Amino acid sequence: MSGEVRIPHALWTRLRATLLADTSVETKCFLLCRTLESESRVVFLAREVVPVPDDAYAHRTHSLVETRPEFVHQLLVRCAREGYSLLEAHTHPWSANPRFSSIDDRSDLLKFQTTQSMSPPFRHGSLVFGYDMSFEGRFWDYQRERIAPITRLRILRAPLETRYGTGQKPLWLDKAEQSVYDRQIRAFGAEGQAILSSLRIALVGAGGLGSQIAHALALLGVGQILLIDPDRLELSNLNRVVGASYAQAQRGWRKVRALALRLNRARPPEMRTITPLPHDARSPQVLAHLLGCDLIVGAVDRAVVRQYLNTVAMCALIPYLDAGVGVRSERGKLAQGGGQVQLILPGETACIACVERGIRQSVEEQLTPHQRELSLRGGYIQGEPIPNPQVVFLNGVVGNLLAWELVKLATGCAPVQPYVYYDLLQQQVFPARAERNPHCLLCSEHPDSLLGQGLHGLRGYILRVDKRKRRGKPIPAPRRS
Numbered sequence: 001m002s003g004e005v006r007i008p009h010a011l012w013t014r015l016r017a018t019l020l021a022d023t024s025v026e027t028k029c030f031l032l033c034r035t036l037e038s039e040s041r042v043v044f045l046a047r048e049v050v051p052v053p054d055d056a057y058a059h060r061t062h063s064l065v066e067t068r069p070e071f072v073h074q075l076l077v078r079c080a081r082e083g084y085s086l087l088e089a090h091t092h093p094w095s096a097n098p099r100f101s102s103i104d105d106r107s108d109l110l111k112f113q114t115t116q117s118m119s120p121p122f123r124h125g126s127l128v129f130g131y132d133m134s135f136e137g138r139f140w141d142y143q144r145e146r147i148a149p150i151t152r153l154r155i156l157r158a159p160l161e162t163r164y165g166t167g168q169k170p171l172w173l174d175k176a177e178q179s180v181y182d183r184q185i186r187a188f189g190a191e192g193q194a195i196l197s198s199l200r201i202a203l204v205g206a207g208g209l210g211s212q213i214a215h216a217l218a219l220l221g222v223g224q225i226l227l228i229d230p231d232r233l234e235l236s237n238l239n240r241v242v243g244a245s246y247a248q249a250q251r252g253w254r255k256v257r258a259l260a261l262r263l264n265r266a267r268p269p270e271m272r273t274i275t276p277l278p279h280d281a282r283s284p285q286v287l288a289h290l291l292g293c294d295l296i297v298g299a300v301d302r303a304v305v306r307q308y309l310n311t312v313a314m315c316a317l318i319p320y321l322d323a324g325v326g327v328r329s330e331r332g333k334l335a336q337g338g339g340q341v342q343l344i345l346p347g348e349t350a351c352i353a354c355v356e357r358g359i360r361q362s363v364e365e366q367l368t369p370h371q372r373e374l375s376l377r378g379g380y381i382q383g384e385p386i387p388n389p390q391v392v393f394l395n396g397v398v399g400n401l402l403a404w405e406l407v408k409l410a411t412g413c414a415p416v417q418p419y420v421y422y423d424l425l426q427q428q429v430f431p432a433r434a435e436r437n438p439h440c441l442l443c444s445e446h447p448d449s450l451l452g453q454g455l456h457g458l459r460g461y462i463l464r465v466d467k468r469k470r471r472g473k474p475i476p477a478p479r480r481s
Helices: 009-019 069-082 102-114 182-198 208-220 246-251 255-265 284-291 303-316 352-365 369-377 392-411 467-471
Strands: 002-008 028-037 041-051 057-060 065-067 085-091 124-129 135-141 146-156 161-164 200-204 224-228 274-277 295-298 320-330 333-344 419-423 428-431
Touching (some): 002 028, 002 135, 009 041, 102 146, 182 392, 200 208, 208 255, 208 320, 224 255, 224 284, 255 274, 284 303, 295 392, 303 320, 320 392, 333 392, 392 419
Parallel strands (some): 002 146, 295 320
Antiparallel strands (some): 028 041, 135 146, 333 419, 419 428
16 A cells, blocks of 8 residues: 655645745644545545644754644544545755654654544545655555555646655656667657656547547557547548558447557557556546546547546546547538647646636637638538548647647656647647636635545546436445545
């Protein structure tokens, strides 16, 4: 059992300012968190930083810090009432590689055992930070009644920042395959390639756009890719679903099965870790996979699924990259076409729910009058009762734009662009404004927003597995926070 902490960048800045305000003495504060749990890992989702007031310190020197029991008791009462877990954070301001002291060992064990009766769903953990915010962490495994390590802390910013605990070797440093990815290593370094090799990504959508993205991620050497899509191949898919065969389409193969089979064959045997999941992304059996990923990628054409993935990303503090394409035709000629790529970084960038209207306006301001007129009509095809047009070259451009943003986000090799629009006819790529809505119920820092709420915030969004699923009725998520 190991632990991880995920924290939005704004909250990390607040934590850093609180702990390093006075480096002549040890400082303490608390993090209120939701948790995501599996058999082998506990993820603490930081929701709030609670500083310790001066009058709440019992002792505070350059090598010792203690808080008054009354202050801690009030926090524990709040945790019990509101379903939070608690991380205690303090500093060793003289150290660059902090370790828990013998005093910390005795104190933490006593506190962990005292709060054992609150679990589950309560989790109790401890962090110690150095003057450079390097850290060591641990939490109480109430099932085994022992202390377990917190191995990494992920800060949601662009590029993503991952800090590993003192003594914890980043596993991905040994993963880059020099021979296969030599040309990419020359482009953005061995460490950048190793980061990609360590990623676990959920790709939702295996159609024309999704198959392009899947191929790009597989060739980039992404460590694990989960392909999620319930649809089967049809003959009409063969003009755009990369890698699908005529025989597979005739037999109605699952798209994700055909795609995973092809992509795994193109990778080294030890990296054949592309897994097909032929289910609706909103089903309970898929949720655990989504929550266990480092990144979520969406290539879907249904607004309800996009919003669901957006919600999962907000609740679980997982970066989400969303892409979409569209083509409009008039009398058999392309009148307009384009696509967009949006990065949703919880707590840092705008989410889908709070910017769609603003993004549309920003994009249309950059279109020609004729293009703007077409855009305002709505719908892909005007007056033609036929399926939406789809072209492989548009999917290829937009899919690779997304792959490029993902590489920048993961490796920091270039600045990330939160929203990019591609105009097919003009062959132009330009950014659009993506401003956060400070009152958004999903991504704002409001106490009632879904940001960092874990399963607590996902109740009511998951489809039922029984017959009511066909009617789209929701079912509450598991009760554990």
